[in-house]
Amino acid sequence: MWDRIFRSALLPYLAAILIVLAAAAVRVVFWGAFGTRAPFVTFYPAVMTASLFGGFSACMLATALAALLASLLLLEPAGSLGISDPAGLLSLIVFFASCTIFSYLSAVIHRGQARAKEAAALHKYELLAAYSRDIILFRRRNDGRILEANAAACTAYGYEREELLKLTIHDLRAPGAKELTSDLIAEADAHGVLFESVHRRREGSAFPVEVGSRGATIDGADVLISVVRDVTERKKAEEALRAALDLAEWLGRFPEENPTPVVRVSGDGSVLYRNSAAAELPGWACEVGSPAPDALLPLIRQAMAEKRPAQHEVDFGRRLFSVVLTPFDAEGYTNIYGHDITARKQAEDALRAKNEEIRTMSRQLWQSAKLATMGELAASIAHELNNPLATVSLHVESMLGQTGPDEPRSQALKVVEQEVDRMANLVANLLQFSRRSRQQISTVDVREEIDKTLELIHFHLRKQRIAVVREFADELPVIQADRQRLRQLFLNLIINASDAMPQGGTLTIRVSAADKVNVQIIDTGVGIAPKDLARIMEPFFTTKPEGEGTGLGLSICRRIAKEHGGKLKIASEPGKGTTARVVLSSRSKVNGTILNGDD
Numbered sequence: 001m002w003d004r005i006f007r008s009a010l011l012p013y014l015a016a017i018l019i020v021l022a023a024a025a026v027r028v029v030f031w032g033a034f035g036t037r038a039p040f041v042t043f044y045p046a047v048m049t050a051s052l053f054g055g056f057s058a059c060m061l062a063t064a065l066a067a068l069l070a071s072l073l074l075l076e077p078a079g080s081l082g083i084s085d086p087a088g089l090l091s092l093i094v095f096f097a098s099c100t101i102f103s104y105l106s107a108v109i110h111r112g113q114a115r116a117k118e119a120a121a122l123h124k125y126e127l128l129a130a131y132s133r134d135i136i137l138f139r140r141r142n143d144g145r146i147l148e149a150n151a152a153a154c155t156a157y158g159y160e161r162e163e164l165l166k167l168t169i170h171d172l173r174a175p176g177a178k179e180l181t182s183d184l185i186a187e188a189d190a191h192g193v194l195f196e197s198v199h200r201r202r203e204g205s206a207f208p209v210e211v212g213s214r215g216a217t218i219d220g221a222d223v224l225i226s227v228v229r230d231v232t233e234r235k236k237a238e239e240a241l242r243a244a245l246d247l248a249e250w251l252g253r254f255p256e257e258n259p260t261p262v263v264r265v266s267g268d269g270s271v272l273y274r275n276s277a278a279a280e281l282p283g284w285a286c287e288v289g290s291p292a293p294d295a296l297l298p299l300i301r302q303a304m305a306e307k308r309p310a311q312h313e314v315d316f317g318r319r320l321f322s323v324v325l326t327p328f329d330a331e332g333y334t335n336i337y338g339h340d341i342t343a344r345k346q347a348e349d350a351l352r353a354k355n356e357e358i359r360t361m362s363r364q365l366w367q368s369a370k371l372a373t374m375g376e377l378a379a380s381i382a383h384e385l386n387n388p389l390a391t392v393s394l395h396v397e398s399m400l401g402q403t404g405p406d407e408p409r410s411q412a413l414k415v416v417e418q419e420v421d422r423m424a425n426l427v428a429n430l431l432q433f434s435r436r437s438r439q440q441i442s443t444v445d446v447r448e449e450i451d452k453t454l455e456l457i458h459f460h461l462r463k464q465r466i467a468v469v470r471e472f473a474d475e476l477p478v479i480q481a482d483r484q485r486l487r488q489l490f491l492n493l494i495i496n497a498s499d500a501m502p503q504g505g506t507l508t509i510r511v512s513a514a515d516k517v518n519v520q521i522i523d524t525g526v527g528i529a530p531k532d533l534a535r536i537m538e539p540f541f542t543t544k545p546e547g548e549g550t551g552l553g554l555s556i557c558r559r560i561a562k563e564h565g566g567k568l569k570i571a572s573e574p575g576k577g578t579t580a581r582v583v584l585s586s587r588s589k590v591n592g593t594i595l596n597g598d599d
Contacts, residue, residue, distance in 0.1 A: 016050035016058040020065045024073065040070055040095045047099045048106075056107030063099035067092055135209075135228035137169070140221065141185060144169040147223060156230060158202035169226075174198040174206040180213065180224075188224060189215030199228070207232050261321075261338040265292045265300055272333055283316030284338065292336075296323065300334050303327045313341070320345055382427045389427070393420045422456070444481045446517055446584070447472045450509055453490045457498075465504030472511045477586045479517060481564050489560045492553040493521045493580045500525025500578060516566075519582040528572035536570055557582075 023046035043066035050062035070092065135156050138148035149164045157164065157172060173179065177198040180188070187193050192214040200206045213226045255262045261278035263286065265271055271286045278284045286293055292300060295314050303310045303325040314323045322341045327334045396417045403410045454461070454468060461468060497507050505524035512518050528536060537554045554570070561568040565585045572578035 012050075012055065012058040013061055016062040017065060019046045019049050020062050020069065022046070023066065024069045028073065040066065040091060043070065043095065044099075048102065051103055051106040055110050056103050059099065059103035059106060063096060063103065066099075067096055070095070135226075135230070137226045137228060138218070138223050139169050139226065141215065141224050142222070147221075153228070156201070156207075156228075157199070172199050174200040184213075185215070185224070188213045196231070208235050260340065261336075263292065263296075263336040263338075265296075265334050265336060267304065267332045269297055269300060278338075281316075281338075281340075282318065283321075296325075296336060299323065299325055300336070303334055304329070314338075318342075385423070385427050389420060389424050393417070393424070396420060418456075440482055440484070441480055442483055443478050444483050444486060445476070445478050446486070446519060447476060447511055449483065449487050450490055450511065450519070453487050453494060454509075456491070457494065461494075461498060461507070464498050464501065466498055466501055467504075467506050469506060469508040471508060473513055476511060476513050476517065479564070479584055479586050481584070485560045486564070489557050489582065490519075490521075492557050493582070496553060497521055497523035497525065497578070497580070500527075505577075515585075517584045517586065519584070521580045521582075522577065524577045527574040527576055527578055528570070529574055533570065533572060537568075 020043065023042040027042040047059055047062045047066060051059035132150060132152055135153040136148075136150040137146055137153060139146050145168050146164055149161060151161075153159075153164060154161055159167070170179075174197075178195060179197075180193075180195075184193050184195070192212065194210065194212045196208065196210050198206050199209050208231050210229045210231045211226055212229075213224050216223055216225055255273075255275045258275055259277055261281055261284045262273075262275045263271060263278050263284070264273040269292050271288050271290055271292055274284075274286055274288065278286060283295060284293055291297070295316060299310065299312055299314070304327045307327055307329050309324065309326045311322065311324050314321050319340055320342045321338045324337045324339075325334055326337075396413055400410070400413050400417065403413060450470075450472075494507070494509075500523050501507075507524075508520075508522040510518075510520040510522065537558050554568075558568045561582055561584070567583045569581045569583075570578065571581070
């Protein structure tokens, strides 16, 4: 109650009444000293004091009340408003007139001081409003009409001041923006409110604002004073901060959500942090405070000693990991990141195997291409050689028909006939690379064919100072084979052996049998280098000097062995000689026909 009284406009008048009553009480107390003389001696200070508190109106109220009390209490006759003493009436008139004049002068002075204060306050407001970066709006509370706006408002909204004063606050709000309700307006009148909204500029663009409003009464009108702050930059900063916090939260979760192991180890090798993956994977299992996995400790020490990141492949038993170690020397710890590369390594191994398979197939294709080229060459050579060989064969046959069996030249002509036949067979072998020729299969004793082959080149072997050692088994099954091709096989191998012994040596031919017939042709020559051994049977590959070999001999030998259901293998050591091993089955398959030695 007292709070309302002190805030009320009646307070100056109540003060004036109390001051006059107090002055009357003081005058009565001093009655003995003054009597009826100087009745207004205490009322003059009371009126002046009331004027200081309440201005002209309070001063006139105090004057009238003091005159009334003086008439009742101090002027003759006492207790009556009538005044019989002319001197008392004069003093009353003088008191009333002087107090009125004083009240008017006091009011003028008060008004001047108030105007000065108002001017000073207005100047401060103008300075505040002019230099404020915030928008300041005065608007009527009932309809929202804008009564005043500062320069910042004109700049923010894009209107001139005169244009703004024709608008309402509703014209400045964006559609759907928050408005002041009656409850908020009541709160603004009592304490002020602070809320966020969205305003729009003249061209229609919207911007977020923070509005602080407070109710006031100016010149009898109820207004709301609003300080509006553009919070666009703050919103952007908040959004950036929110994004940064979200990113920080995501980054904080990243190690734990990472399916690969992440471990932080201190300088003494103890675990400071490990994610869930490191706790579950075999070999990585560790706990905070425990030593790091044994497989990582040497790598951690090395990385911290070198003070630079390092990457290693570490085998954890069943799994292979790529491990990256990043030491932080100043902080005294090392971060370790593992990535399971087991599947990748397996894929790399499979890829290497596939690449090797492709290279092998490429070599085979290349060999096939070379064989095709050789086939064309063989066909051309065969056509060129067949005609002269046929002519020579006819003449030799004619001469043998004219020569008796006992004549000396008969044996020489027979040798020539055999050599012509051998040359014809060699041409036929060349044709094998271009087309299949019809074979002549018969029962063959391998020992006899080797003997006939040795007899054919015995002069060459003797000239090369090569001793021939025969190691033939007594019991040897016969095989079904093409006699001429088999003889060509042995001839090529024996010639190769002799060429490997230019200074002479020993040629051992060993024939044995178990389930299959095994023929070994062993020389004591210079041998074959390991790098050449893998390619020794490739067509056109030769270790002989240029012009001394075509590179076809062993290719033909391998094909002949394969056609007879057998195999040809070469073993050699440089400086210790070479062993050519031919394995032939008594049940051979030639051109798709299975041959049995018992047939």
